[in-house]
Amino acid sequence: MEPKELAARYDLIAQWWQIKHQNSSYGIAQLERAIQFTSRRHSALDVGCGSSGRFIDILSKQGFQPEGLDISREMIDLAVQLHPEVTFCVEDICHWIPGKLYSLICAWDSTFHLPLNMQEPVMKKLCNALESDGVILFTCGGGHTNNEISGSFQGQDFEYSTLGVDAFLRIISEHHCTCRHLEYDQYPENHVYIIAQKT
Numbered sequence: 001m002e003p004k005e006l007a008a009r010y011d012l013i014a015q016w017w018q019i020k021h022q023n024s025s026y027g028i029a030q031l032e033r034a035i036q037f038t039s040r041r042h043s044a045l046d047v048g049c050g051s052s053g054r055f056i057d058i059l060s061k062q063g064f065q066p067e068g069l070d071i072s073r074e075m076i077d078l079a080v081q082l083h084p085e086v087t088f089c090v091e092d093i094c095h096w097i098p099g100k101l102y103s104l105i106c107a108w109d110s111t112f113h114l115p116l117n118m119q120e121p122v123m124k125k126l127c128n129a130l131e132s133d134g135v136i137l138f139t140c141g142g143g144h145t146n147n148e149i150s151g152s153f154q155g156q157d158f159e160y161s162t163l164g165v166d167a168f169l170r171i172i173s174e175h176h177c178t179c180r181h182l183e184y185d186q187y188p189e190n191h192v193y194i195i196a197q198k199t
Ligand SMILES: C[S@@+](CC[C@H](N)C(=O)[O-])C[C@H]1O[C@@H](n2cnc3c(N)ncnc32)[C@H](O)[C@@H]1O
Pocket: 006, 007, 010, 021, 027, 047, 048, 049, 050, 051, 052, 054, 069, 070, 071, 072, 075, 091, 092, 093, 094, 107, 108, 109, 110, 111, 113, 114
């Protein structure tokens, strides 16, 4: 799916997303687990932050200076309304160029939308954007081979891709990060979250 088309579909459900997820606990325990591994709490980046700012809230409370990035203009406009003090940007993570290093980067249910051929370059970019000891949390499709699927959500069709767990672990390791936690957190759903730390 073209990035513009993906953004347009998320624009349409941005309001719904904000109402549904503003107080949602989905992914929060996993974020808190990732935070426990951090040794410093400087900048943090929420990739595909959505409109609720729910991860941004936790990151602020835990002493990080969070930033949010999302490809959907509507998601970001709504997030800014709730968090006017936070830096947000409308950006495709595929084209984003890091301007600094981060103590923590999270990409909860966002990079799983990347085209298959962008999974490795984006993961490499995110690992490289971590400061020493920095931590990354991301979700991906499980299994051992790459895969592309599509599915309908809130009346919109979306596409998803994964390299498979082994490839993500290889990429992390090749970019100087160590896996700290890997879990099929919604088993039997094929949903995995990985926490890794820069060595
Ligand atoms: C399923 S929502 C998750 C939102 C948020 N992480 C949460 O858990 O509340 C996926 C989000 O990722 C964003 N996204 C998808 N592909 C992206 C890309 N290439 N660059 C930046 N954001 C992207 C979407 O616009 C959407 O807001």
